Amino acid sequence: xxxxxxxxxxxxxxxxxxHFVDFNDWLDSDDGLDLRGEYKVDGISQPSKAFYAxxxxxxxxxxxxxxxxxxxxxxxxxxxCAQFTDEHWFERNLTRFDQLIARMEExxxxxxxxxxxxxxxxxxxxxxxxxxxxxxAGVNQKHIEALLRNGGHEAIIEEIEKxxxxxxxxxxxxxxxxxxxxxxxxxLLITELFRDTVITTNYDRLIEQAFDxxxxxxxxxxxxxxxxxxxxxxxxxxxKLHGDIKNPTTCVLSRGQYDDAYGNDKADMTLPxxxxxxxxxxxxxxxxxxxxxxxxxxxxVFKAIKQKIENENVLIPQHFTIEQAPESEEExxxxxxxxxxxxxxxxxxxxxxxxxxxxxLMLARNELRYKGILPFKKNTLKTEGKDxxxxxxxxxxxxxxxxxxxxxxxxxx
Numbered sequence: 001x002x003x004x005x006x007x008x009x010x011x012x013x014x015x016x017x018x019h020f021v022d023f024n025d026w027l028d029s030d031d032g033l034d035l036r037g038e039y040k041v042d043g044i045s046q047p048s049k050a051f052y053a054x055x056x057x058x059x060x061x062x063x064x065x066x067x068x069x070x071x072x073x074x075x076x077x078x079x080x081c082a083q084f085t086d087e088h089w090f091e092r093n094l095t096r097f098d099q100l101i102a103r104m105e106e107x108x109x110x111x112x113x114x115x116x117x118x119x120x121x122x123x124x125x126x127x128x129x130x131x132x133x134x135x136x137a138g139v140n141q142k143h144i145e146a147l148l149r150n151g152g153h154e155a156i157i158e159e160i161e162k163x164x165x166x167x168x169x170x171x172x173x174x175x176x177x178x179x180x181x182x183x184x185x186x187x188l189l190i191t192e193l194f195r196d197t198v199i200t201t202n203y204d205r206l207i208e209q210a211f212d213x214x215x216x217x218x219x220x221x222x223x224x225x226x227x228x229x230x231x232x233x234x235x236x237x238x239x240k241l242h243g244d245i246k247n248p249t250t251c252v253l254s255r256g257q258y259d260d261a262y263g264n265d266k267a268d269m270t271l272p273x274x275x276x277x278x279x280x281x282x283x284x285x286x287x288x289x290x291x292x293x294x295x296x297x298x299x300x301v302f303k304a305i306k307q308k309i310e311n312e313n314v315l316i317p318q319h320f321t322i323e324q325a326p327e328s329e330e331e332x333x334x335x336x337x338x339x340x341x342x343x344x345x346x347x348x349x350x351x352x353x354x355x356x357x358x359x360x361l362m363l364a365r366n367e368l369r370y371k372g373i374l375p376f377k378k379n380t381l382k383t384e385g386k387d388x389x390x391x392x393x394x395x396x397x398x399x400x401x402x403x404x405x406x407x408x409x410x411x412x413x
Contacts, residue, residue, distance in 0.1 A: 113190070116289070
């Protein structure tokens, strides 16, 4: 038998050093100069590695200080405490973030991506796009503005169709959403954190761009009407609820199309898209990113599901959103209550500071690294015929077996 040569990271569990990439990078950078001096590891080629190997207890102490500081920074302690006079809402952020991480550890979280993330990638908000649509189609601009003020988004499309300019509308969709967007750090973090299923209401292809690493067949696009049909479990599933810009004529756009997809006067839970939303709402923890979560069609579906579940006395998974905090405590309290009526727990950030979404996702990525969850083993989260909670159980079993073997949690390979 040929002996396998051991490397530094295999000795004395040194491989766990790789779990703390962000702290190690920080410690080795100019920002970590004072700490390096304090622990007398400055001037070494890789101070963080020397520190980890030489004094594990001191390294752990320094790391915990760094970790706590980042949690306070990225979960908006300064803003929330200043805006609302004390730590009440910041403490809610800390607790809720840990609840989210617990579900992510289980592999039970499915991201639900709205237009907010595409806006950061160079695409217009849906409201701005509809204004542009009306202008291109020759609809009176003041009339469009009035409709937008009153939430008449679907009515604008009706106006365009009444003018016999649906073809103009379709071309405008192509012009705006078929371009190559800018892949943001937040979008890249989504590809790191979620390797099973992604749900989006967006027409653009920003998510596909981010998942496209050049490897063949890494993901599959699934229209909302086919969301519950059999899929290739060895590929990431990107469920595009309202269609894909590659085939704009099938996109859900007008009021009539929304009625066909969701139901007329109320949500029709026998239709494919509401049924898909019900499945994920009842079997996964949804994480809403870039979603307004106001009274749109998807929210109407969630309200119907929640009411149905309450009548059946069924426990649902906890859902999450990373959302702008209203600026008054009364508004924040009301918004918090409204979301919880839908089973959605909010993690708050300062209004207009959308970079906070990236920071919170980065914090989640780092927390999962510390626990040895990331990077995922290939296809770890893919199990045919299993819902996301069962997949999460598989993850836990794998980690438990690894713990027995190595006496500690080890990084998946």
